[in-house]
Amino acid sequence: MAYSSGTVTTAAGLVSAIQAFATINGWTVAGDYISKGDVYVHLWAESADEIRIQGARGGTWTAPDICDRYAKLFFAAGYSWPASATYYLFYSGTPDTLWCTLNWDVVRWMHIGFGMLSKLGTWTGGQWFFATGCMRFGGNHLPGHQYSIQEHIDGSFQSYWGGGESPALPFWSNCSGKNSFVECALRGHIWEATGALNDAGDGNTIHCPTVITPTQKRSPNALNAQTILTPFDLYLRDTDGYYMAIGRPEHIRFVRLVNYNPGDTLTIGSDAWRVYPAYVLDATQPDGRWTGSGGPPSTGNLGIAVRYDP
Amino acid sequence: MSDFSAGTATGYLDLLGKLVTFLSSTLTPSGERWTVLRYTGVDSITSSSYRTDYEDWMAIKGPYAMHSGGSWRTAVGSHANCWLALHLVTALDVRRITITGPATTTMAPKDFSLDYSADGVSWTTLQSWTGQTFTASQVREFAVTATSPGAQSYWRLYITSNNGHVDTTSITTIGLPVWQTTADFDHARLASAWLKAPGLTGTDPAYINIACYSRPSSDYYNWAITGGSGFVEAYNFDNQPGCVAALGLPLWNSSIPYWFAADGQHLAVSVRIDGAGFAAWAGKMLPFATPSQYPYPLVIAAPFATALGEKYSSSNGDLPYRGNTGRLKLRKLDGTWAQPWTWPWWQDPSNYSSSKLFKDTGGDYPLLPITLYDANNLFGILQNVRYVPGFNQAIQNMIEVGSEDWIVFNYGSLSGMEDWYAQRYV
Numbered sequence: 205m206a207y208s209s210g211t212v213t214t215a216a217g218l219v220s221a222i223q224a225f226a227t228i229n230g231w232t233v234a235g236d237y238i239s240k241g242d243v244y245v246h247l248w249a250e251s252a253d254e255i256r257i258q259g260a261r262g263g264t265w266t267a268p269d270i271c272d273r274y275a276k277l278f279f280a281a282g283y284s285w286p287a288s289a290t291y292y293l294f295y296s297g298t299p300d301t302l303w304c305t306l307n308w309d310v311v312r313w314m315h316i317g318f319g320m321l322s323k324l325g326t327w328t329g330g331q332w333f334f335a336t337g338c339m340r341f342g343g344n345h346l347p348g349h350q351y352s353i354q355e356h357i358d359g360s361f362q363s364y365w366g367g368g369e370s371p372a373l374p375f376w377s378n379c380s381g382k383n384s385f386v387e388c389a390l391r392g393h394i395w396e397a398t399g400a401l402n403d404a405g406d407g408n409t410i411h412c413p414t415v416i417t418p419t420q421k422r423s424p425n426a427l428n429a430q431t432i433l434t435p436f437d438l439y440l441r442d443t444d445g446y447y448m449a450i451g452r453p454e455h456i457r458f459v460r461l462v463n464y465n466p467g468d469t470l471t472i473g474s475d476a477w478r479v480y481p482a483y484v485l486d487a488t489q490p491d492g493r494w495t496g497s498g499g500p501p502s503t504g505n506l507g508i509a510v511r512y513d514p
Numbered sequence: 515m516s517d518f519s520a521g522t523a524t525g526y527l528d529l530l531g532k533l534v535t536f537l538s539s540t541l542t543p544s545g546e547r548w549t550v551l552r553y554t555g556v557d558s559i560t561s562s563s564y565r566t567d568y569e570d571w572m573a574i575k576g577p578y579a580m581h582s583g584g585s586w587r588t589a590v591g592s593h594a595n596c597w598l599a600l601h602l603v604t605a606l607d608v609r610r611i612t613i614t615g616p617a618t619t620t621m622a623p624k625d626f627s628l629d630y631s632a633d634g635v636s637w638t639t640l641q642s643w644t645g646q647t648f649t650a651s652q653v654r655e656f657a658v659t660a661t662s663p664g665a666q667s668y669w670r671l672y673i674t675s676n677n678g679h680v681d682t683t684s685i686t687t688i689g690l691p692v693w694q695t696t697a698d699f700d701h702a703r704l705a706s707a708w709l710k711a712p713g714l715t716g717t718d719p720a721y722i723n724i725a726c727y728s729r730p731s732s733d734y735y736n737w738a739i740t741g742g743s744g745f746v747e748a749y750n751f752d753n754q755p756g757c758v759a760a761l762g763l764p765l766w767n768s769s770i771p772y773w774f775a776a777d778g779q780h781l782a783v784s785v786r787i788d789g790a791g792f793a794a795w796a797g798k799m800l801p802f803a804t805p806s807q808y809p810y811p812l813v814i815a816a817p818f819a820t821a822l823g824e825k826y827s828s829s830n831g832d833l834p835y836r837g838n839t840g841r842l843k844l845r846k847l848d849g850t851w852a853q854p855w856t857w858p859w860w861q862d863p864s865n866y867s868s869s870k871l872f873k874d875t876g877g878d879y880p881l882l883p884i885t886l887y888d889a890n891n892l893f894g895i896l897q898n899v900r901y902v903p904g905f906n907q908a909i910q911n912m913i914e915v916g917s918e919d920w921i922v923f924n925y926g927s928l929s930g931m932e933d934w935y936a937q938r939y940v
């Protein structure tokens with residue numbers, strides 16, 4: 205079974221659902237640790253309002269193999285885990301990818317994912333993990349501090365301070381936090397992450413949106429009103445300033461939800477994809493909006509498509 | 515499914531012949547082979563003698579090879595018993611010829627014959643004319659009333675005497691017109707091909723036309739490439755339906771290593787000329803749209819934005835895949851032609867100054883799809899060619915991607931970070 209859905213009422217309940225789904229699809233689950241092949245993640249309910257995810261090279265949960273940061277799906281001060289939320293779980297192999305989308309209050313969405321990249325080249329590593337909300341491990345996070353929805357659709361820096369809400373797309377660079385991580389030894393590091401500026405000035409990060417700006421920005425097409433499912437192609441900036449194309453998470457795509465509703469299934473040849481908003485769909489603000497702009501925060505029509513094989 | 519061919523042509527005319535053979539005869543699968551709507555013209559023009567600046571090739575006119583004002587003149591004192599011979603790439607049953615006389619009427623042919631040959635060595639006279647005169651630059655047509663010998667590859671105009679000039683005999687233009695329903699079509703031109711790709715379903719064709727053009731005295735020997743939406747026998751080259759004004763691929767008339775990649779809807783060509791690299795692409799791209807939404811996404815790309823009368827070393831040439839120039843044209847839905855941007859060369863036109871330059875990934879060279887787009891559309895990608903980083907790159911590097919082999923080329927003699935591309939080889 206490569207797809208499952210249900211409802212949960214707690215963070216721990218969602219962790220349990222993911223663990224059960226992973227087991228069915230051939231992953232090894234040992235306590236809060238989930239692994240398959242070269243993918244090792246630690247997924248746990250840190251509190252009633254927060255799930256965290258973290259990776260480790262080779263399943264060694266100590267430095268230097270452990271990622272020194274984690275991503276999280278959480279409800280910060282002023283918010284709490286919803287009384288009932290619907291989850292959608294997806295698994296695809298070649299390479300292994302497990303994805304979870306959570307929906308509550310009808311219009312709100314969050315996501316967790318992990319797996320192995322489709323790598324370009326023969327570099328060592330490739331496992332990745334992501335969660336909608338993010339923070340530095342052991343960093344200066346304060347409840348209610350800004351965690352941003354990021355929108356780099358045209359290469360310019362613009363963030364959406366969501367207060368306690370902290371939605372973001374995978375590998376969509378953040379203002380202060382990091383939400384996506386890749387085990388990648390190309391530069392001598394072990395774990396690379398999306399970075400602060402997502403531009404040439406940030407020499408320590410994996411880049412996605414600005415490098416492939418045109419493919420994100422031009423959708424949907426004027427010629428046929430079709431939105432393009434755009435791979436999250438990842439680029440690592442080397443210390444000499446040049447960029448290395450390293451690969452992509454194979455079974456997810458960036459999508460603009462124009463002419464589509466959350467949860468719609470798109471069929472392209474033999475492939476099927478389910479589409480969901482990044483956080484909150486707002487057709488009137490295509491590129492999203494932050495609270496300080498005078499309206500409720502949203503992620504516009506930015507969204508995610510997940511390979512769907514029921 | 516794509517097929518590939520590589521080898522060495524003897525020159526720009528031979529290269530076209532090899533491409534036509536590949537597309538129409540050896541391309542696999544056979545269901546994707548192209549139809550040769552018309553492949554005609556000459557691959558050699560010879561004469562008994564000629565003067566400098568009045569070479570025999572000047573008697574052939576055609577699109578982009580007009581040689582305006584030029585004419586063939588025999589060498590001094592060789593004005594009698596002189597000849598001008600054409601070797602056609604496709605045998606032709608000649609029933610009419612046209613001769614444009616020189617400005618000096620005494621140089622015009624007076625007594626002459628039309629000869630044919632199967633081998634260019636043994637000639638047979640088909641018909642003779644005597645006592646012919648021309649006014650200055652007059653175009654005269656001569657009907658061939660003799661019994662047809664059938665289609666022949668070699669034709670010769672053998673001139674016994676002219677109209678009194680004691681120095682030279684001259685012809686401004688020789689023509690081999692054939693009536694095509696509504697108009698004449700002249701086969702006296704440099705080798706040219708009108709091709710129809712069947713499309714991947716066999717019912718969605720693409721029309722591509724390629725014509726050789728040259729001017730030996732200016733040392734250029736090129737291809738003009740265009741594409742349109744149909745083929746009309748009576749029409750010439752880039753006035754075929756829906757055609758874009760031809761782009762130019764600079765070549766030369768010497769040994770040309772070449773690499774072809776093609777399927778039932780496109781072709782990609784890479785060549786090496788005098789140690790420099792050149793590329794062209796023609797056919798339907800892979801659009802981000804269904805066939806009903808974007809039925810004819812035709813692309814024509816070549817280093818010269820027009821069929822320039824310049825040689826391969828011209829500074830007007832560039833790698834066509836860079837996009838946002840007249841060197842890459844895309845047929846839009848309404849039949850007009852656009853000059854799309856291409857990613858990753860143009861990462862964002864509004865923010866080009868901060869475009870990212872790519873390098874190898876730990877010693878591997880990822881091949882990035884060449885994606886065509888504009889301000890409001892993401893059109894699609896070009897098949898069998900890819901962007902490849904120029905970082906520590908070398909010409910004809912081979913890159914293995916699964917079962918595919920790709921070969922790396924630069925443009926011209928450039929070696930910058932973004933002067934490279936890869937074309938699929940196997």
